[in-house]
Amino acid sequence: MTPVVPALAGALVVAGLLGVVAGLRRSIPLPRPARRRRRDRAPQVSRRTLLLAGAGLAVGMVVAVVAGWWVALLVAPAALAGLPVLLSAPTVGTSIARLEAMEEWTRSLAGVLTSGAGLEQALVATLRSAPEPIRPEITRLASRLRARWSTEHAIRALADDLDDATGDVIAANLLLAARRRGAGLASVLDALAESVAADVRARREVEADRAKPRATARWVTLITIGVLTVLAVTGEYVAPYRSGPGQLLLVALLALYVSTLVWMRRMATGTPPARFVGRPATAEQP
Incomplete structure (x- = not known):
């Protein structure tokens, strides 16, 4: 079996799941109370996030077929859809x-x-x-x-x-x-x-202080992505990660990095005073 077949199968499965989610959001109007508190509303996936996830899936499929990085089918959609949310400033x-x-x-x-x-x-x-x-x-x-x-x-x-x-x-x-x-x-x-x-x-002073570590995290993330991309294309430094166990280890390391970004965002967001x-x-x- 050529590697193109499992790559296309995985891509179609993920695309189908995204299509089901998008279709349900359009076709089934959920009953909502006349008035609800803003902080109690469940977060919803925006159209922009779905488009970024779809673009990431396409990029991941190309990388998986061309370079053999099957982990890209999972990492690319998650990165394109999640990093803008994690690295953006909250709506203060x-x-x-x-x-x-x-x-x-x-x-x-x-x-x-x-x-x-x-x-x-x-x-x-x-x-x-x-x-x-x-x-x-x-x-x-x-x-x-x-x-x-x-x-x-x-x-x-x-x-x-x-x-x-x-x-x-x-x-x-x-x-x-x-x-x-x-x-x-x-x-x-x-x-x-x-x-x-x-x-x-x-609050303005606090937000100005919180913006500094967010900017640092944003630049560190962009530099890290650039370095990893260059090494993956031109160097042998990441060759051990091409194997099955190596790609699983890569996913674990990336998950730890994302967990750090989530932790930093929660620290910078703060808790609103009780009513x-x-x-x-x-x-x-x-």
């Missing part, structure tokens, strides 16, 4: 932009309250100047208040929409104001906005 910029929007909205609400408006009127009035990152959440808050929701339930729903510990701090102060109806809420919100601004500055305001969406409406 979005969360920082939302924090800045919360700070701006809190200052705007404090200004409206200073003019003598009531809490409900002030919350609805801030819709006109709501920052874009949190405009949908403020729009839903105003709609709930106009629909005669109680102020407390509407604020708790806002906390669930914002889905952030800082949003919970804002909601907690608004809940206290809704219950006690005392003076001084504007000054409290101004002080809270200053605290959010300090939090934004701290303390809000309740499940099914129990929000009175």
Whole structure:
């Protein structure tokens, strides 16, 4: 049996599995609740990842047939689809932009309250100047208040929409104001906005420090891939890895390297602060 036959068979098996996954994602709409917390959503395979995996499978098939590296059928798709995810920066910029929007909205609400408006009127009035990152959440808050929701339930729903510990701090102060109806809420919100601004500055500094090891890991990975490619094509240094046990050892070494990248990414991502305001969406409406 020529080596082309098992290579084509393995490639067709992997391509078939990828096609089944892509077809199921298009044809079977999964029922989803009306509102779910963002951090509880199951990760989904993007179309870009599937395309990269398919391209990697094609590259791996060519390498396996031409050079005899059968391990490329597994390594090439995993590398092309997984390395961009592991070496890319997490989406921290979005969360920082939302924090800045919360700070701006809190200052705007404090200004409206200073003019003598009531809490409900002030919350609805801030819709006109709501920052874009949190405009949908403020729009839903105003709609709930106009629909005669109680102020407390509407604020708790806002906390669930914002889905952030800082949003919970804002909601907690608004809940206290809704219950006690005392003076001084504007000054409290101004002080809270200053605290959010300090939090934004701290997160930017932390993210700048985290970007340095990510850049180092990215360059080390690219240099390693380049060196291994050159050695595999031109040198005898990797000749022992052409055998069956050698290719299994190569997979084990690459798996350890990927595990290190995953560990570094988890360390750089961090854990978001725990929330303390809000309740499940099914129990929000009175």
